[in-house]
Amino acid sequence: MLRLCNATAEAESSAASTSQWTPNSVRTGLIARKRGMMVMWDNFGVRFPVTVLQLENCQVTANIKTVRADQSEYHAVQVAASDRSPKNTTKQMLGHFAKAGVPPKRIVKEFPVTPDAHVPVGTTLSAIHFVPGQYVDVIAKSIGKGFQGTMKRWNFKGLRASHGVSISHRSAGAIGAHQDPGRVWPGKKMAGRMGGERITTQNLYVVRVDSDLDLIYVRGCVPGVDDAHVMIRDAKKKMSQLAQHNSAKGLFEKILPKGLTGLPFPAGTKELAKALPPMIVAPSTRVTDPFVPRE
Numbered sequence: 001m002l003r004l005c006n007a008t009a010e011a012e013s014s015a016a017s018t019s020q021w022t023p024n025s026v027r028t029g030l031i032a033r034k035r036g037m038m039v040m041w042d043n044f045g046v047r048f049p050v051t052v053l054q055l056e057n058c059q060v061t062a063n064i065k066t067v068r069a070d071q072s073e074y075h076a077v078q079v080a081a082s083d084r085s086p087k088n089t090t091k092q093m094l095g096h097f098a099k100a101g102v103p104p105k106r107i108v109k110e111f112p113v114t115p116d117a118h119v120p121v122g123t124t125l126s127a128i129h130f131v132p133g134q135y136v137d138v139i140a141k142s143i144g145k146g147f148q149g150t151m152k153r154w155n156f157k158g159l160r161a162s163h164g165v166s167i168s169h170r171s172a173g174a175i176g177a178h179q180d181p182g183r184v185w186p187g188k189k190m191a192g193r194m195g196g197e198r199i200t201t202q203n204l205y206v207v208r209v210d211s212d213l214d215l216i217y218v219r220g221c222v223p224g225v226d227d228a229h230v231m232i233r234d235a236k237k238k239m240s241q242l243a244q245h246n247s248a249k250g251l252f253e254k255i256l257p258k259g260l261t262g263l264p265f266p267a268g269t270k271e272l273a274k275a276l277p278p279m280i281v282a283p284s285t286r287v288t289d290p291f292v293p294r295e
Helices: 004-015 090-100 151-153 237-247 271-276
Strands: 030-041 046-056 059-067 075-085 105-112 136-141 145-147 192-194 200-210 215-218 231-235 279-281
Touching: 030 075, 030 215, 059 090, 059 105, 075 279, 090 105, 136 237, 151 192, 200 237, 231 237
Parallel strands: none
Antiparallel strands: 030 046, 030 231, 046 215, 059 075, 075 105, 136 200, 136 231, 145 192, 200 215, 200 279
């Protein structure tokens, strides 16, 4: 396994022929499947959890450009993933995929980008699109928990578990506000269906990338059941807003996380993956050995 610095330098040189990533650039995201969780150990032997995400023939199906009412432009890249049988695809979508020159897909999503980040239609994206050492946001539909009470759904404390309460220990308590206003305020936190909603988990650290199997290892957990489709994009707060802030202040060494000098731009493709090692591992985020006593 090679370290991130060498791999990033090679990735930069390969992508230099087209264009370079800038702090104002917004790249497209990817569609992957959540394969499950496992554990890894860093350079100091510290155990930490990771979630494995796998790409399934993720390809670009369209580039979108529309003009809004205020004459501003909206740019996006449409991405599709997971091949499916043509007989289970509508004729309208079959025509759309045929126009793009890609096989029928199960899921189609679009990611807003900057005008310089459009990707040619039909391009097959690779796991190398995300560089180990950077941060990503993962978007998915959370696991449904069914109808739940206020303690589980909203973390209510509940009523007293000892004196003065009879078979109401986990109830919500009072929900009204006496005769004035004489009603329950809209948005009151009460029992109801929990989960099954679109959730974004932000700022997950990319630990490892396997371009042969198109695997992306991110530190921590992501929403969704195993084998569910998830969307991965560059972390909006750390890789976009913070990068623009540091660039405006002239703090160029803080634009990207430590150890990174650039990102594959406009996207990490299968052709780029062939020029890089099949597996790239990010260095540990720890600076000192946690098992050595402090002096």
